[in-house]
Amino acid sequence: MSRYLGLDSSTQSLSAIVIDTATSQVVASHDINFGDRLPGYGSPKGFLPNPDPTIRHADPLMWIDALDLLLSELAGKGVDLSSIAAIGGAGQQHGSVYLAAPIAGLGDGASPLRDRIRPLLSRKTAPIWMDTSTTAECAEIARAAGGDDVVVRVSGSRAIERFTGPQIRKFWKESSKDYERTSRIQLVSSFIASVLAGESVPIEFGDGSGMNLLELGAGNWNQGLLDATAPGLREKLQAPVKSGTVVGTIADYFVRRYGFAKGTKIVAFTGDNPSSLVGMGATSPGTAVLSLGTSDTVFAAMAAPRTDPKGYGHAFANPAGGFMALSCFINGSLAREEVAKAFGLDWPAFANAILKETKPGNGGNLLLPFFSPEITPRLSRACATYLGDEAFTHKTMPAAAARAVVEGQALNLKAHSRWIGETFQTIRVTGGASKNPGILRVLADVFQATILPLKTANASALGGAVRAAQAVGAASFADLAGHFSKPETALAVAPDPATKDCYAQLQEKFDRALADLLARELVKG
Numbered sequence: 001m002s003r004y005l006g007l008d009s010s011t012q013s014l015s016a017i018v019i020d021t022a023t024s025q026v027v028a029s030h031d032i033n034f035g036d037r038l039p040g041y042g043s044p045k046g047f048l049p050n051p052d053p054t055i056r057h058a059d060p061l062m063w064i065d066a067l068d069l070l071l072s073e074l075a076g077k078g079v080d081l082s083s084i085a086a087i088g089g090a091g092q093q094h095g096s097v098y099l100a101a102p103i104a105g106l107g108d109g110a111s112p113l114r115d116r117i118r119p120l121l122s123r124k125t126a127p128i129w130m131d132t133s134t135t136a137e138c139a140e141i142a143r144a145a146g147g148d149d150v151v152v153r154v155s156g157s158r159a160i161e162r163f164t165g166p167q168i169r170k171f172w173k174e175s176s177k178d179y180e181r182t183s184r185i186q187l188v189s190s191f192i193a194s195v196l197a198g199e200s201v202p203i204e205f206g207d208g209s210g211m212n213l214l215e216l217g218a219g220n221w222n223q224g225l226l227d228a229t230a231p232g233l234r235e236k237l238q239a240p241v242k243s244g245t246v247v248g249t250i251a252d253y254f255v256r257r258y259g260f261a262k263g264t265k266i267v268a269f270t271g272d273n274p275s276s277l278v279g280m281g282a283t284s285p286g287t288a289v290l291s292l293g294t295s296d297t298v299f300a301a302m303a304a305p306r307t308d309p310k311g312y313g314h315a316f317a318n319p320a321g322g323f324m325a326l327s328c329f330i331n332g333s334l335a336r337e338e339v340a341k342a343f344g345l346d347w348p349a350f351a352n353a354i355l356k357e358t359k360p361g362n363g364g365n366l367l368l369p370f371f372s373p374e375i376t377p378r379l380s381r382a383c384a385t386y387l388g389d390e391a392f393t394h395k396t397m398p399a400a401a402a403r404a405v406v407e408g409q410a411l412n413l414k415a416h417s418r419w420i421g422e423t424f425q426t427i428r429v430t431g432g433a434s435k436n437p438g439i440l441r442v443l444a445d446v447f448q449a450t451i452l453p454l455k456t457a458n459a460s461a462l463g464g465a466v467r468a469a470q471a472v473g474a475a476s477f478a479d480l481a482g483h484f485s486k487p488e489t490a491l492a493v494a495p496d497p498a499t500k501d502c503y504a505q506l507q508e509k510f511d512r513a514l515a516d517l518l519a520r521e522l523v524k525g
């Protein structure tokens with residue numbers, strides 16, 4: 001069998017890709033958008049509304065309802081699921097699911113998954129990566145572990161609000177009884193893999209690196225960090241596994257309900273960013289990837305684990321071996337959407353505003369694009385700031401606003417990827433916004449690098465399928481990338497060297513304005 005299914009349970013949707021390694025074709029793909037297709041969960045953007053903007057949780061039952069829906073629609077489209085040899089996949093990073101008892105069987109397929117999983121949950125909701133409510137817990141963990149430097153050295157990142165360890169600590173502090181009755185803590189990735197296997201399966205190194213609990217490089221939980229986080233934590237986490245580990249076979253539920261072959265292998269799921277590194281064909285150092293999704297992320301393979309002296313970026317395990325660098329920006333698509341909506345621009349008009357109606361540097365108008373609290377740099381409240389002409393600051397220049405949000409994001413991305421220590425000549429792009437030629441033009445000029453979109457839209461789901469094929473089908477990552485991660489060369493955008501000086505100046509202006517904003521926000525506390 002030469003077919004592999006890749007899944008990606010991300011913030012706003014669940015996606016699937018089926019690849020065939022015999023023909024080097026993507027044979028099927030499908031998506032379930034949580035907000036559109038499962039409105040009953042009251043999560044139009046994939047998380048539950050909360051009056052406190054620092055709290056972002058989602059209902060894990062929504063994710064598995066989406067799994068039932070996705071598989072029934074894939075089968076309904078005529079995709080023969082019995083031909084799948086193995087399933088790999090990914091989940092939004094850092095989010096955690098709490099179970100009172102490990103998953104053990106899912107029944108005969110007569111009742112939906114949610115009815116089997118609901119009684120197992122010891123916490124109704126799952127904190128996700130957008131949650132920034134654990135500043136106190138981060139400080140406590142760092143103090144108990146011996147300081148920020150120790151946490152960075154051991155885990156590859158400072159204690160970070162959205163990371164799973166601080167979130168677990170907050171749960172223990174606020175609901176110690178529920179924490180105590182929790183017997184398994186899963187990441188979104190390992191939760192979906194567990195459901196598919198019908199048993200609780202371990203966390204994989206790449207995604208485990210986003211917890212502030214894993215000893216990067218050694219590939220095991222660090223006792224000092226476990227102790228600094230919450231009591232009895234090791235027992236609630238299974239020993240983590242290397243990417244490429246077969247963690248189980250498909251549960252009977254899926255065999256009976258959707259026609260999977262008995263024995264279909266489940267390969268450990270990873271985080272959406274490590275998975276995208278694979279799907280983008282960027283597992284070796286030298287190529288950076290920009291993922292323009294709900295969050296924007298910049299990441300690249302690293303031979304040795306560098307860390308960010310400012311404490312915003314992260315070193316994770318690379319699913320192909322070695323390490324990867326990552327910086328994540330909350331103000332991605334949601335910020336671009338906010339500007340487009342506020343100024344009444346659809347996406348073609350948004351691109352046109354950048355390409356035809358404004359010029360690089362935007363006549364000196366600059367936007368600090370923080371429409372919601374940010375993690376890179378750390379901002380605890382929304383503070384989008386328009387700087388420049390009166391008409392611009394009074395928000396009466398739609399075209400300039402469109403350029404400004406993208407330029408502001410690109411300058412912020414560039415400022416916060418310097419720590420990776422490489423000047424990238426080529427940056428591969430993925431995610432919804434990588435279809436927008438206006439956005440690609442700005443990125444090429446700000447980074448002075450060629451921006452290369454890929455043919456496949458969902459790099460993370462593709463990465464899942466490729467990881468399954470590598471683990472089970474014994475194909476190499478390099479060969480698989482050659483077949484499945486082909487650049488869309490006709491859509492490549494080369495930098496315009498004439499814009500280099502203009503953006504060097506604008507970068508200085510941005511860095512100064514950002515330093516001022518951070519100083520002001522620090523005073524406000």
Ligand code: XUL
Nearest residue numbers: 092093129272295297328
């Ligand atoms: C990475 C991060 C986000 C999520 C989005 O650290 O928090 O990119 O993985 O799904």
